[in-house]
Amino acid sequence: MTNNMMQDRYVLIENVNMTFQTKKGSFQALKDINLNIREGEFISIIGHSGCGKSTVLNLIAGLLQPTEGYLFCAGREIAKPGPERAVVFQNHSLLPWLTCFENVYLAVERVFGDTEGQTQLAERTRAALELVGLSHAVEKRPNEISGGMKQRVGIARALAMEPKVLLLDEPFGALDALTRAGLQDELMAIMSRSGCTAVMVTHDVDEAVLLSDRIVMMTNGPAATIGEILEVDLPRPRKRLELVEDPAYTHLRSEVLKFLYERHAKKAA
């Protein structure tokens, strides 16, 4: 594979089918998923709940293995989780008995522990927490800080690993609207600086349009697949307030809404 091709197909999902064996029999979650993600691209996966968005993310993370098909990252098959693919979990998944510093340090130590000394590792940890604006809460435990701050620690932990691909599983889903907006802006700024590839699962249309280069819209499960892919060609840096008035933004937003609520509407459960 040439260098150029690898950049265009940095993360590659080929003919992936995913079937879960449950007590009630087998359940096909995903069918014929094909997706190329370019290096440095920000991809959102959007769809109704239960459509297998998170399953796609877990497959890229290596937490799940596809029943059929292949996944590649940087030209290598994804066989198991690895530090080059960091995950920000929806429920932050911080270890409650460790301080913010220790939570991040655990990740830093694992990735850089073999090559760097303790002071350097601590320096990286502090830098990561500073990046998400948490220098003042370094020694706090997760239950002493707010939901938004916990999620920042989760992001800091992922970024501190200097991943090639950042995987975000509804990262702001559990936060209130104001906190969410603030963190989205910060995430945008961080991503533009680091230039790493990102895949984000979300059910928030505005979030998807605001952050993404492309929006992958999924049909409803079972046997969910990629319905459409929407290019978001809004220039960066994007400003939330300016975009509200932008006809291009409004158009993209309505495209996603039409997909979700006209073509693939889900009956209320």
Add this chain to the structure above:
Amino acid sequence: MSVVSFNKEKTMQASEPTVKTVPAKPVVAVVKPLSTTATAAAPLLQKRGAWAATAKRVFEWLLPPVTGLLIFAAIWATVSALTQGLPGPVKTWQSAVELFSDPFYINNPNDMGIGWNILNSLKRVATGFALAAVVGIPMGFVIGRYTFMSRMAAPVISLLKPVSPLAWLPIGLLVFKAANPAAIWVIFITAVWPMIINTAVGVSKVPQDYMNVAKVLNLSEWKIVTKILLPYVMPYMMTGVRLSIGAAWLVIVAAEMLTGGVGIGFWVWDEWNNLNVEHIIIAIFIVGIVGLLLEQCLVLVAKRYSYE
């Protein structure tokens, strides 16, 4: 008398708010005079109020347990008055004072002070308990972590767990050819099941989220154990340890009755042979109090090591 003081506090409590509500009326109208009168009168009232409140809280906290103990003593005194041979609380108390005036005498190996008996029993429990922890906790980890091991251990554990630990005493005597190790062996058997089972349950309940973190971070098995499993399992483990120490202390009395030697269990049996019923009742209290203290110590340890 206690009832009177209780009422007094109640009336004080009741009168306090009425005093406060009086100056509350002119708040809007005149601010300055109110603040001066309030600063002059408030500290004293507040102090008295606070003191009364504390006294009331302590009293209310103590009332139920003290009442319970008094009722218990009353029943005991009644029963002993109605029956022949069972000594009452007062007689037992006098005997206890005498007994504890010289707890560490040694006349001969079969006649040692009560202190020695308690210490010897504690030593056996501690040894058996420590051995059980050394074996049981790692075993619990392995069983909780690997489904194969869990399914392998399940039939053996479920078969042996309901057996009275004392049934293992003859095996201990046979293998160790001595009474003391056999008693320790019984304690080991008693203590090991709760430790294995509680640790295993804790490990198997570690949330998948944490294990996903471990997978994504690619943590080593050592880090998984020390940074995720151990802190998470600690409260479960401490429950196991508490159950174990309670059961071990229960069983030591019976084991020592059978094995003899110096120990609280043997002492009870010896006093039964001497027909010294006061001492048997005292022994019951000693066993109860020591058991309570052991468990309270472990509760403190558990609090120290829990992450919440």
